[in-house]
Amino acid sequence: MSVNLKKKEGGGKEERECKKCRLGRTQMLHMYEGSATIHGVPKILSPQLYYFRRYLWTIMLIAMTIGLIIFLYRSFTRFYEYPIITNTRLEFNNEMQFPAVTICNANQFRQHKIPSDDWEIKDLIFEMSEMSVLSEYFKDHFAISSPEYSFIPEPEAHLGKNLYKFALDAAHKLEDMFIVCLWGGAVVNCSKYFERVITDMGVCYTFNSNRSSPITSYGSGSMSGLRVIVDIEQPEYYFSQISLAGIQVLLHEPGSAAMLTSNGFVARPGSSTAVTIRKERIDGLSKPYKAFGSEYCMTSHESGFKTPLQRYKDYIYTRQTCAMNCLTDDYVKHCNCCSLFDKGEEEYCSLRTLRDCYIPYKAVANISDILKNCTCPSRCVKDKYISSMSVADFASTFTKDYMVNNGILKNRNGSYISDNVIDLRIYYETLTVTVTEQRAEITIETILGDLGGQMGLFIGASVLSVVELVEFVTLLLIGWHNERQEKLKTKQTPVEHINKISSDSYL
Structure with a gap:
């Protein structure tokens, strides 16, 4: 090792400088x-x-x-462990996207459209109704034992595609059911604002269903929302999936499939129902964070705008559509065909297959076991509509007489209005959105x-x-x-x- 010693000028201090x-x-x-x-x-x-x-x-x-x-x-x-902290904040808006509103008549089949001499179709409608579960007497009375026609070729009307056409034709029509529609306080053409959709409740009608061009509300209060006057046509009622009289209503995201058997609210005839809405949004963290307890959520880039589910490929992914997709897959796999209101590309079941296979299997199928083998994560970002209702009589006697005399309610008397007409108003209580936002606790x-x-x-x-x-x-x-x-x-x-x-x- 070679070491040079040199003195720094003015310092008088030696330092070692190691060269090699x-x-x-x-x-x-x-x-x-x-x-x-x-x-x-x-x-x-x-x-x-x-x-x-x-x-x-x-x-x-x-x-x-x-x-x-x-x-x-x-x-x-x-x-x-990817811990999460949750913050809640308020967003104040001058305008806000209105939710999709799906309205279903509680009755699925109009009486005058049901063939009077076709007891097999009548039997099928009964078997699909709530009354078949509630009343064993009615079931025994209407049922026709299968040996009487099990070896006879099915009539053309009983084939699956023809039964589906019958179900669509027998449903209540938009032009007959919706008397008056108002948006933002102005009368509008109902057929331009409502679209026919097939749901688990049968044929229904949805307002603001197109997510690509949603309808926007520019204020709160009844004059900035939706109002419809509906005639449920109760004289046409027959056996149906639910045995009440009125309409079932669901508020949901535009572009999402309407699931009404387990959601929504009902409005009775002869009433004026006001529904105020508050919007909530949940912004969850995607994988590796477990946004909702013990599960990972699905991000928008994983599913895009459309759902990854085959039966609901034209709709936005939701957990409920995923669960319904799994249930329908199981039913269809068992009977090799779809029911009248199922989503999918399989053929519709014939009357005999519905009666002998699909309906009995669906009645005894263990839903918990089916869903246990089905992975249905929640979406990371989702909107919720919280509603509160107030109900009063449809109108005073004077107002009803005025509406009848001036052609607003044609060919309807006071008794008919009380049994059939519903005034439904839906509007935002406030244009403030409550946002529940998740953030990583440790970064x-x-x-x-x-x-x-x-x-x-x-x-x-x-x-x-x-x-x-x-x-x-x-x-x-x-x-x-x-x-x-x-x-x-x-x-x-x-x-x-x-x-x-x-x-x-x-x-």
């Missing part, structure tokens, strides 16, 4: 002793003021290092801050101290390697030494 150094371990320890920024290291390596000082500081440094490792392990363990930034704080607390170190330590260990290994090479050179035999000199001379 091969430092050994001893020199490196001395260098690290003078430059180490980890508390305790200089006190271990420097000359000792009392005999047990080195041992005391070594024990303290080891103990602090162990404590640091434990705290960092707990921090990283907590980080990989990389908090981990780095925690790391720096714990290192400073336990061993008085920083990130540069760690770099310094890594550099020292690296140089120490290099020094050990250099010393080993020097020892190997000194152990060469004289003959090897002479041969090496001769070889060098020759070269």
Whole structure:
């Protein structure tokens, strides 16, 4: 090792300048002793003021290092549990997208459309109705035993595609059911604002169903919302899926499939029902965070605008459509056909298959077991519409007489209005959205801050101290390697030494 000594001008202090150094371990320890920024290291390596000082500081440094490792392990363990904190905030808007409103008549089949002499179709409608479950007497009365016609070819009207056409034709028509429609206080054409949709309740009508061009509300209150006057045509009622009289209404996201058997509210005839809406939005964190308890949620980029479910590919993904997709898959797989109001591309079941296979199997199928084998995550971002209702009589006697006399309610008397007509008003209570937003409780930034704080607390170190330590260990290994090479050179035999000199001379 060649070392030059030079004096700094004005300083009078000598410093060593290493030009081509091969430092050994001893020199490196001395260098690290003078430059180490980890508390305790200089006190271990420097000359000792009392005999047990080195041992005391070594024990303290080891103990602090162990404590640091434990705290960092707990921090990283907590980080990989992906904990979440939830914040709630309010968004104030001048305008807001109106929800889709699906309205279904509680009755699915109009009496005058049902063939009076076709008892098999009547029997089928009864078997699909709520009354078949409630009344064993009615079931026995209308049922026709299968041996009487099991070997007879089915009539053309009983084939699946024809039964489906019959169901559509027998449903209540938009032009007969909707008397008056108002949007934003102005009378509008009902057929331009409502679209016929096939739901689990049969044929229904949806307002604002197109997500690509949604209808927007510019204010709160009844004059900024939707109002419809509906005639449920109760004289046409027959056996149906539900046995009440009135309409079933569902508020949902535009573009999503309407599931009415387990959602929505009902409005009775002869009433004026006012429904105020408040909008809530949930912004959940996607994988690896478990946004809703013990499950991962589905992000929009995974499903896009359309759902990944085959039966509802034209709709937005929701957890309910996923569950219905699984149930329908099971029913269809068992009977190799769809029911009248099922989504899917399979053929519709014939009357005989519906009666002998589909309806009995659906009645005994274990829904819990089917859904247990079905993965249906919630969406990370979803809108909810919270509604509250108030109900009064449809109108005063004077108002009803005025509406009849002026052609608003043609060919309807007071008794008919009380039994059939519903005035439904739906509007925003406020244009404020309650947003429930999830955020990561621990991020990389908090981990780095925690790391720096714990290192400073336990061993008085920083990130540069760690770099310094890594550099020292690296140089120490290099020094050990250099010393080993020097020892190997000194152990060469004289003959090897002479041969090496001769070889060098020759070269």
